[in-house]
Amino acid sequence: MPAFLSLILLNLRRHKIRAAISVTGVAFGVAAMLMIVSIVLGAISMFEGILAEESHFVVFEKNVSDLFFSSVSMEQIETIRGLVQVDRVDPMLVGIVSSADHPIITCFGVEADNPRLQKAQWLQGDRSEYGREPDVVYLGERSAQFLKTKRGERISIGKAEFTVGGVIRTQNGFEDGGVFMPLSLAQRYFHREGLVSVASVKLKNAQMSEAFKHSVETASGALVALKNEDFNRSYSQFRILNFTSWAVGVCSLLLGGMGVANTMLMSIFSRIREMAILRVCGFSRGQIVGLVFGEAGILAAIGSVVGLGMGFAGLAVMNRVPQLQGYVHAQVRPDVILAILLTACVTALLGALYPAHFASRIQPAEALRFE
């Protein structure tokens, strides 16, 4: 219905600045939501990648909220290795330290035959040397860059000094920004002798999942074995991150929606007489509501398109910031874009709810007396 549409567009054309401010509000909300959610999803995906390297299961301590606090003993690791379903077990001790100018450096304590070391591209040093010398650590490519060091040099990590034994390049941003330590060195450094955080388990046959899970939980009631996909779904940190990112995004959009509400309300208040004339000319309450929702919908649509553009541009810029490289590996998923667009539309329409209700209740005779 082009004439009806032209009536909708008319008001937006009339108050260009007001409409532009409203569009900007929605756009910022959409951009913020896209960036936050995509970055968090990317981070989660990278973390999942660390644990899921050539494995079917993740084994860790039961009832811990964060893998950093999980303790699995080496005896338990050996018990798991001895299970009939198991092909290989890769224990890992994860810790976080800091150094000058770098508040967070993730340390991975792994054994020499860990698949991620085998798969990594060794830019400096040789994988065969891993773990042979005491107090030698291996850096991800990006951590070597921001620590400004290279093979053979001494570096301070936390309270200790280490020699750089090599530099590796992996496919994972967290690993590239981290420090690899031989497992025994990491246990000593973090004062967790005989303990690891988590074990990645590869089964001889994926069909043995249930039997393996049962065996682990029978062997040690203190451990839990989760398939990688179950772990990703149920790990509380992922869920918190996911929830937080969506909550922050929705809050941003709510602010945008309030902008739309304000615009629509101002628009209606300044057009009470015009609304009355439309009613006199035969517009039903439903048609008046349609006009208001139409305006809000167009504001939301334009804001969403602009916001997606801003969001993608922001992610592209963040990818190029040297300090963030590797850590920011945004994962933009179609379902996320759809959810953001849906949220933007619903928010804008909610914002238009009261103005639409108000406009539909305008009494022609009363409004015509309004000067």
Next chain:
Amino acid sequence: MESPDQDNTTPVVLEGRDLWKSFDQGRIEVLRGASVKVRRGEIVALWGASGSGKSTLLHLLSGLDVADKGTVSVLGQNPQFEEARLALRRRHVGFVFQLHNLIPDLTLEENLQIPCIASGTAGSQIRSRILQLSDAVGLSHRLRHRIQDLSGGERQRTAICRALMHEPQILFADEPTGSLDEKTAETVFELLFKLAKNEGMTVVIATHERRFMEACSRVVRVTNGQTLSS
């Protein structure tokens, strides 16, 4: 109230009986038992001084407002309920106001489309009706002009066209020349009467100007919220 010479066989299309209306929670009493009966084809003037209640009476008779007390019948329908009022406005009644009440940012043609957008009339019908009416009021060359670029007389002529777009049976006009200069007012009044007669419409005009009353078939005087025939 009817004039004595009224043809009683012509059907009554509009009737208001014992209408009462007050504003500001009853503090301002505008109508006190006003009654009007209008037959098909009549041109009836509601005449009275400012504040006498003629506009309020017009609003009640046309279904733009609802009486506190009394009954209204428009073409046999009771406009007490929103659906009935909406149906009347869409199909059977048209309005012209003192202020043209057009949408200034739209063109003349777009303003004329508004009643048809409301009723969902087909585009081809709209176009031919716009051409017919704009030609009748001498504005066919101004169709693409925005309202803010038209003179006062042209705006009021546009408002008359808009009121007639959906071929209403009854036209309500509330001081339609009140904001125009004398000469333009005469032109607009003549045009309004001519179009009304051509289209066979019943017209109810609220006015305080004596000079136009001669052209009306009947005058209903409104004084202190009550009606007297003349």
